[in-house]
Amino acid sequence: MRGETLLVGLDIGTDKTNTLLAELGENNSLEIVGVGSAPSRGIKRGVIIDLEQAAEVVSESVGQAERMAGIQIDSAVVAVNGSHISSFNSQGVIAISGEHSEITENDIEKVIEAAQAGVIAPERELIHILPREFILDGQKGILDPLGMSGSRLEGKVHIVTGSATAIQNLLKCLEITEIEVDDLIFGNLACGNAILNKTEKELGVLLIDMGAGSSDISIFINDNMAYSSILPLGGIQVTNDLAIGLKATIEEAERLKIKYGNVMENYISPDEVVEINRESGATKEKVAKKFIVDIIEPRVHEIFSLIKEELERANYLNSITQGVVLTGGCALLPGIVDLAAKVFETNVRIGRPNYQGALSDLVNDPRFSTEMGLLEYALKASIVGSPRKNKRQKGISFLIKAISWLRDFF
Ligand SMILES: Nc1ncnc2c1ncn2[C@@H]1O[C@H](COP(=O)(O)OP(=O)(O)OP(=O)(O)O)[C@@H](O)[C@H]1O
Ligand SMILES: [Mg+2]
Structure with missing residues (x-):
């Protein structure tokens, strides 16, 4: 029956708030x-x-999706994003007792709990604990130790936290709009799941989601997220640079960026000109297209260079054997793949959802990567049953129970 199983992904971005509504086919x-x-x-x-x-924006976005589908929703899987997120790696260790020293679900939960004990400040809220690797009696590289025998289990995890205040406000916003939160998922995690292929995730890839307010980066290796970080620079900075450089309004600069933006000078001929509206006067003026490229290119170059420096410092640059995947609205800038390839000295591709059904023309866009990942998460939850429903009320111990489940998904 229509509307029987509804799957909803909601991402409140800096530039756009997007909702995807799906049914189980x-x-x-x-x-x-x-x-x-x-x-x-x-x-x-x-x-x-x-x-x-x-809250008004969320209502508008959800309302549009509801009207298109002719269905009303009451809950969603929601992305948690933004400059308040911080991530780090940690590890825990436990001794295995019990009759046959066989690792149980309970042992896995305990070692993961040990890995996060005391490392999260009171003003931070845990979003995910993502297992990266288990070490059993010194044997490294174990992805799932369940049922194995041993006496000492170590767990290495990637922990994603957010500001408790920012998360409370996100939940409050959804409360105002009367949308129940099925789950909160770190945007980059959902995004990676939607657009990275198995080889990339296994052998090492850098994902950059360049949105308006931030560039969210993560590294996936061994099918897990090994590193993540939020750089508070994105498309807004590019637009601001253009507005200042061209003495135009933000709106005009944004229009020019979308219409004529480019980050590779050799893509345009030196005498191409475009018409712009200056802030001060109503008359249009002509500006060389090269001038626009000369403003945009250094900022995007700077963002990539900062990411590269950060990965070098964190010792992860050599891990990205499968190259870089760019997504988010800024990935639409012509020439950005070549610029990233030049900076990172590796192969680069644009990542976008690869959805085959109706509305694919709207959805297979780098601006919908995160939302598509949220939907895939909701799909898995509806098939196998999410153990995390209402986890916010049930606290961290409930969240830990969900870890093996999250692992299967990502
Ligand atoms: N065709 C285009 N060319 C260049 N830039 C573009 C294009 N389309 C969108 N952008 C830029 O992409 C940014 C929006 O990207 P996106 O929709 O991924 O952002 P967001 O998810 O709302 O923001 P954030 O993730 O930072 O919270 C804006 O800065 C916009 O100017
Ligand atoms: Mg975004």
Whole structure:
């Protein structure tokens, strides 16, 4: 029956708030039936700074998707994004007791609990504990120790936390809009799941989601997220640079960026000119297209260089054997693949969802990568049953129970 199993992904971005609404199709496939996209207000670098405005935007975006689908929703899987996120690696160790020294679910939970004990500050809230590797009596590289025998189990994990205040405000915003939160998923994790292939995730890849307010980076190796970080620079900085350099309004600079933006000078002929509206006068003026490239290129180059330096410092640069995948709205800038390849000295591709059904023309866009990942998560939850429903009320111990489940998904 129509609307029987609804799957909803909601991402409150700095630039746009997007909703994807899907039904469970044949053979447990996703059938997208509604898409909503509303310009964001009250969000800065992915963090809600005005609850009322943000709630209005969420209502607009969800309302669009609902009208398109002719269905009403009451809950969603929601992305948690933004400059308040911070991630780090940690490890824990436990002794295995019991009759046959066989590792049980309980042991895995205990070692993961040990890995996060005392490392999360009170003003931070845990979003995910993602297992990276287990070491059993010195044997490294174990991905799932369940049922194995041993006496000393070590667990290496990647921990993603957010500011408790920012997360509370996100939940409050959804409460105002009367949308129940099925789950909160770190945006980059959802995004990686939607657009990275198995080889990339296994052998090592760098994912960069360049949005408006931030560039969210993560490294996947051995099928797990090994590193993640948020750089508070994105498309807004590019637009601001253009507005200053061209003495134009932000709106005009954004228009010029989308229409003529480019980060590789050799893509344009030196005498191409474009018409712009200066801030001061109503008359149009002509500006060389090269001038626009000369403003955009250094900023995007700087963002990539900062990411490269950070990965070098963290000792992860050599791990990205499968190269770089760029997604998010800034990935639409012509020439960005070549620029990234030049900076990172590796192969680069644009990542976008590869959805085959109706509305694919809208959804297979780098600006919908995170939302598609949220839907895939919701799909898995509806098939196998999510152990995390209402986890916010049930606390961390409940979240730990979900870890093996999350692992299967990502
Ligand atoms: N065709 C295009 N060319 C260049 N830049 C573009 C294009 N389309 C969108 N952008 C830029 O992409 C950014 C928006 O990307 P995206 O939709 O991924 O952001 P967001 O998810 O709302 O923001 P964030 O993830 O930072 O919270 C804006 O800065 C916008 O100017
Ligand atoms: Mg985004």
